[in-house]
Amino acid sequence: MSREDDIRNAAARRRNILFLTERFLADYGFHQTSESLKNEARLPTDTYELCDNIDLDSIYLEYASYYHLKFGKYPKIVRKLKPNVNTELDMKRKPKSKCRLTAATTNAAQTEMPPAESLTIPGDLELIVTKVEMVKAGVEGAEAGGIIIPVAATNGENNRNETLTRLREIEHLTIADGLLSQQDWQNLADLVKTTIMRDVLKLSWADMCGNASAVDIVKEAVVTPLKYPQLFANGLRPWKSVLLHGPPGSGKTMLAKILYAETREQVTFFNVTSSIVVSKWRGESEKIMRILFHMAVKYSPSIIFFDEIEGLTSSRDRPSDHESSKRFKNELLQLLDGMEQQMGGVFVLASSNLPWDIDDAFLRRFEKKLLVQLPNPVERAILIGKQLPILLTVSKEQMELLVRISEQFTGDEIRLACKEISMQMVRRVTRADKHTTKTEQEVPLQQAFEQIKPLSVKLMKRHQIWQEEHSS
Incomplete structure (x- = not known):
């Protein structure tokens, strides 16, 4: 080197x-x-x-x-000084007091001070005041022979008026507004703007099959205040935060997509992911969260959607957590808790496959915790009818068979089974050998559904138990 x-x-x-x-x-x-x-x-x-x-x-x-x-032992970083050395250092470090009135200073003061008639000092006022006390009292100090004498400030009234004016300006200026004027915070604000969804999704409430209770709660939180704002004019506030939980593929994200599609022209929708809010730089994750909620208020009414929120709100008492993770979670807790007073018009929607991994403090912030249920037989029949190819005709007996086989299926698993049927039809059309029998041309519907192994059998029981313990 x-x-x-x-x-x-x-x-x-x-x-x-x-x-x-x-x-x-x-x-x-x-x-x-x-x-x-x-x-x-x-x-x-x-x-x-x-x-x-x-x-x-x-x-x-x-x-x-x-x-x-x-x-085999821990290092010694500091050690005690010997008594004699400690005493010597104390003697050297001992500050010389300038606040004591000695005879010499008194004489010097008597010779250098102006006549007593020119000073108006109350009887109980001490002659020695520190500079900090003088600043608080609005006076300036003049030293005379070691004695600090208070002299009335000529500009005290003007300074007081300027202070009151500045306090009034700070009262009407939030912290985030001041920070956004700085370039680094503005760069983070540009990053947060990328989470605002602008795509056009052709979805409606009719596409959500089942889970009427979850749909009603979400409508009460977002749609009802938009249609009937007069109902919430006398102190009544809509739901400010909802947690959706259930097995993977049960329709939690689908419900969020439908909510965005139905309110796209009226509400600002923030789709927040871990890649946006988690940063390797110290303190930047907390800044991003603060800017996120500030922008949600600025562009209100708005929705903040956290998908798979357990990754951001896991328990805070884990020994493996870094200090930065704890600071980020504390910042998010403060923002969620202050929404009702300071963040009106903001609705937080979160989804989780593992709600038992979420910290209890975050669970308390969610006013509603809803279990997204699996579709019942009627809903499964509707889903199968929508997902099957249009050119495929299914008899009543076949539909009943598919509904029975698809028990404990999530909506996404039903979609996969129907997609397999569609792909089988594509394979038959594109097959090179066109001389196939009629039996071979028939699509095996039962086989396509039987090859799907539902993953929600065990998870659904655990979600139901958790919902009974934490239902709201």
């Missing part, structure tokens, strides 16, 4: 240590020291920032575990 590489690595190592130290000071409340370190060390904060998966505390823990594994 050349000397230039050594110098470059040393500079990078020094820069990384300074960034770690600055972040450690900021996290533990030493904000002034952190700012002083950034200014004195001239940290390139406009070019670099600390990664989200590293901090000084984790480095210390890793070093301690490595040292214990290698030497």
Whole structure:
């Protein structure tokens, strides 16, 4: 390795240590020291920032575990000073008090101070006040021979009026509005805008077969306030958050798609995925969530849809969770909890295949927890009739057989079975040998349904038990 590489690595190592130290000071409340370190060390904060998966505390823990594994004991980082050295240092570090009135300072003050007639000092007012107290009182200090004398501020009234004006401006300005004026927050806002759905989906409520209770709750939360806003003018608020759970393929995402298609011209729909909100940079995930909810309020009425939300809201007491994951979950909890007061016009819809993995604090935020049921025989017959090819004629006996075979099937599994039937018809049309018998030309409907193995038999029982324990 050349000397230039050594110098470059040393500079990078020094820069990384300074960034770690600055972040450690900021996290533990030493904000002034952190700012002083950034200014004195001239940290390139406009070019670099600390990664989200590293901090000084984790480095210390890793070093301690490595040292214990290698030497059989934990390292000593600090040690006590000897008593004599400690005393000497205390003597050297002991600050010289300038607030005591000595005879010399009193004499100097008497010689240098203006006549008593020119000062108007209340009888109980101390002659020594700190600069902090003077700022709070709105006065300026004038030193005379070691004595700080309060003098009435000439511009106190003007400063007070400016402070009141600034407070009024801050009252009407939310935090997110101020942050969006910065370039880095604006870049994150552009990223959040990509989650807004603009596609045209030709779906309607008639396409949702079954689950009437879930459909009614979703309509009460979104559609009813749009059609009848006068019903919610006297303090009544619609449902602000709903959790849909059920086996995979039961229709949770389908319900969200239909809701978007039915309200596309009236509601802003945010389709949030983990790839958008999870970032490797420290603190960026929390910023994205805050901007997401802020934009949802800005473009209200709006819907925020979290698909497979258990990946973002797992239990917070897991030892494997990183500190950044806990911060992200705490931020999301605060945003969800503050929706009723600060985020009117925002509806949160979430779906989950594993609701038992969601943290209890997040479950409390969802006002409604709905189980998306499997289709009953009548609904299965309707689904099969819609999904089968148009040119295929099915007798009543065949339909009853397919309905019986498809028991415990989800809507998506019925779709797959019907798709297999359609593909069999395509294969027969494109087959090279056209000299086939009539029996061979018949499509085996029963075989297409029997080859589907439903995955929801065990999962549905667990979902039903969970719904009985957490129903709302």
